[in-house]
Amino acid sequence: MTLTAEALDFGYPGRSVGRGVSLQLAAGEVLALLGPNGSGKTTLFKTLLGLLPKQGGRLLLDGIELETLPREVVAQRVSYVPQAHGTFFPYSVREVVLMGRTAHLGLFAMPSRHDRELADEAIARMGLTQLADAAYTRISGGERQLVLIARALAQAATLMVMDEPTANLDFGNQLRVLERIRALAADGIGVLLSTHDPDQVFLCASRVALLRGGKLLACGTPREVMSDASLRELYGVDVAVATVMAGHGERQVCLPLFGEGH
Amino acid sequence: MSFSEASRGRISLLVGLGVITVALLSALAFAAGRYPVAAGDVLRVLWSWLGGAPHGLDPAVETVVLQIRGPRVLSALLVGAALAAAGAAYQNLFRNPLVSPDILGVSAGAAVGAVLGIFLSLGVVLIQGMAFAGGLLAVALVYVTACAVRGHDPLLVLVLAGVVLGSLLGACVALLKYLADPYNQLPAITFWLLGSLASVNPADLRLAAPLIIIGLIPLWLLRWRINVLALDDEEARALGVATGRVRLAVIVCATLMTSAAVAIAGVVGWIGLVIPHFARLLSGPDFSRLLPLSVLLGAGFLVAVDTLARVLADVEIPLGVLTAFVGTPLFLWQLATARRVWQ
Numbered sequence: 264m265t266l267t268a269e270a271l272d273f274g275y276p277g278r279s280v281g282r283g284v285s286l287q288l289a290a291g292e293v294l295a296l297l298g299p300n301g302s303g304k305t306t307l308f309k310t311l312l313g314l315l316p317k318q319g320g321r322l323l324l325d326g327i328e329l330e331t332l333p334r335e336v337v338a339q340r341v342s343y344v345p346q347a348h349g350t351f352f353p354y355s356v357r358e359v360v361l362m363g364r365t366a367h368l369g370l371f372a373m374p375s376r377h378d379r380e381l382a383d384e385a386i387a388r389m390g391l392t393q394l395a396d397a398a399y400t401r402i403s404g405g406e407r408q409l410v411l412i413a414r415a416l417a418q419a420a421t422l423m424v425m426d427e428p429t430a431n432l433d434f435g436n437q438l439r440v441l442e443r444i445r446a447l448a449a450d451g452i453g454v455l456l457s458t459h460d461p462d463q464v465f466l467c468a469s470r471v472a473l474l475r476g477g478k479l480l481a482c483g484t485p486r487e488v489m490s491d492a493s494l495r496e497l498y499g500v501d502v503a504v505a506t507v508m509a510g511h512g513e514r515q516v517c518l519p520l521f522g523e524g525h
Numbered sequence: 526m527s528f529s530e531a532s533r534g535r536i537s538l539l540v541g542l543g544v545i546t547v548a549l550l551s552a553l554a555f556a557a558g559r560y561p562v563a564a565g566d567v568l569r570v571l572w573s574w575l576g577g578a579p580h581g582l583d584p585a586v587e588t589v590v591l592q593i594r595g596p597r598v599l600s601a602l603l604v605g606a607a608l609a610a611a612g613a614a615y616q617n618l619f620r621n622p623l624v625s626p627d628i629l630g631v632s633a634g635a636a637v638g639a640v641l642g643i644f645l646s647l648g649v650v651l652i653q654g655m656a657f658a659g660g661l662l663a664v665a666l667v668y669v670t671a672c673a674v675r676g677h678d679p680l681l682v683l684v685l686a687g688v689v690l691g692s693l694l695g696a697c698v699a700l701l702k703y704l705a706d707p708y709n710q711l712p713a714i715t716f717w718l719l720g721s722l723a724s725v726n727p728a729d730l731r732l733a734a735p736l737i738i739i740g741l742i743p744l745w746l747l748r749w750r751i752n753v754l755a756l757d758d759e760e761a762r763a764l765g766v767a768t769g770r771v772r773l774a775v776i777v778c779a780t781l782m783t784s785a786a787v788a789i790a791g792v793v794g795w796i797g798l799v800i801p802h803f804a805r806l807l808s809g810p811d812f813s814r815l816l817p818l819s820v821l822l823g824a825g826f827l828v829a830v831d832t833l834a835r836v837l838a839d840v841e842i843p844l845g846v847l848t849a850f851v852g853t854p855l856f857l858w859q860l861a862t863a864r865r866v867w868q
Contacts, residue, residue: 314762334762334766335766337765358810363764418764
């Protein structure tokens, strides 16, 4: 299962946001997308999901033009975890997760016992069993994020696109979510995520892409791509990528350099 | 799975209670009025009408029960159910608990049709036909306008187009009222705009009932998809819902039901806004439970209010007035006690 963008142009009707982006997401890997505010990450994601029409280039899901596939077929293969948000009606956590099964249901069908079991499994996997009957409107932002990931799990798609899954989370919840993402990849799911924290690339990503002004600056493994120079080019600030000893081995981290370079 | 079984047990109980309440209110509506009929006599007449033993009562009783109150009770049930179901569907569709079935201009369009019919001194059937067509046309116009505007949130454009067209149609009604004959036409127009079931006859029912049921069936069939519509549009599409098509289906069904209801009853406010709230309070937001409860509550509420409209005073009180007088305190009480629905 692969999602491939070839020289993809994207944007909103009448307004181009990005041009010529080529990247590929395969099952079992975590591809992180870094980019400053306004670089077009969310627009790119929406285009990759087929929610916005592409403006040029090719977008292939398993070799087939994504635009030609029916909505539910795309949803069976690619799931979307938006940034946590509210709903107007107090659906329970279980009902929200159950909505992830929609792509597998006939037009007139209600979720079956099997669908409810899958939803409960997804809830358990995200450690939310205690909250299953709580109203989605009453839980915290971090819990909502986990619920939305559980919903994507219930959707049982091989590829998962996450828009800043750690935004608005406290430090502990950020790490918990990243751990889950690593576990998802180990289970064979391909995850594409965007983040504003370059350190997270070292924590969970197998590959990383840098997006600036709607263009890809680089795409490759973290070791190839993440350097002092590339991060300075991406964000316009001085950063040192350092290697530190932590836990059982060495790891790389990003250190901001204030007032030293100029 | 104890949760869903328990909640299914609860909803069965609620629906059962609702059916019993609606049946009792309907029996009361049959019995009460200027010509009171004992509840037992109502049952005997209905039983003989259904093919049972002859009732052996005064024929006047049969006329009152079958010819006068029968159509009226049935139409109150149908109109109440239709408005509440359409309101529940629209509140999910527009992700907003403040939405009523009027939001896309169906009542305003129907009002222009009916008022024009009265202004041109047309017959009752034509007036109803024009009201029905006016409602459909107004919503079609709003929908086409919204589709022509691209690059914005489709729901926002729909609501804006509905509000703008609604106020234009309101101006048309005002103009027709201004031009109408103040002695013959104006009272008829005012009466129609306030809503009433006083002149409903069996023929009206034979036309409106199928339309309302035809609108209700797809809403029930699409109940899970309508749940998902309560999410953000892009999210719902990412979950595999063809939102544009489901939304169109909901709008067509709700418009059909509302137009048919307004054509026979005039503009009856409040039900489409308030009843889904109460239903949601009892059933939770899941549309597969919300829809049956809204239908029952809407039917029961209107049959009760229509009975009040008949018995409270010597002259009939217009329905639109009474639903507001009864609905507002209920709504405020609910606002004060049930904050969770609003979060």
